[in-house]
Amino acid sequence: MNEFFFNEIRNGNFTEVKAMLKQNPVLLDSKDQRGSSPLILATYYDQLEIVALLLTSGAKLDMKDASGNTALMGVCFKGYEDSAKMLIEKGANVNEQNGMGATALIYSATFNRLGIAKLLLENGADVSKKDVRGKTALDHAKMQGVQSLITLLENH
Secondary structure, X not given: OHHHHHHHHHOOOHHHHHHHHHHOHHHHHOOXXXXXXXXXXXXXXXXXXXXXXHHHOOOOOOOOOOOXXXXXXXXXXXXXXXXXXXXXXXXOOOOOOOOOOOOHHHHHXXXXXXXHHHHXXXXXXXXXXOOOOOOOHHHHHHHHOOHHHHHHHHOO
């Protein structure tokens, strides 16, 4: 049952996901074999309609996968700005850290996601947070050589 539910999320089958959630609400807090929640999976595949459904159904915003990543962290590295906005508007923790100490802002800097970095900073992202190697988002932007991100982060 769970695997079918997760496949429907991956495939973007909104109608089926909605029906399955109505029939079995505990699916909202389930995890797939990789430790991803329905919300993490829906954001990872950029299924905005399903993301909205899961959020209005009460999905836990900061649930983590097996690596300690939240849905917000995943969209920051994938570059899905609309999903990032939706998660932040619902109250996702912009300063949550995964097992390696990375934050959503560190991911946005590492993967050159300027728009998402601006959004995170506008919503309280902490530029001083460091990963396990002692690197901040600014350090990661400098390693990537992305001047627009370096400038943005230096001015916060």
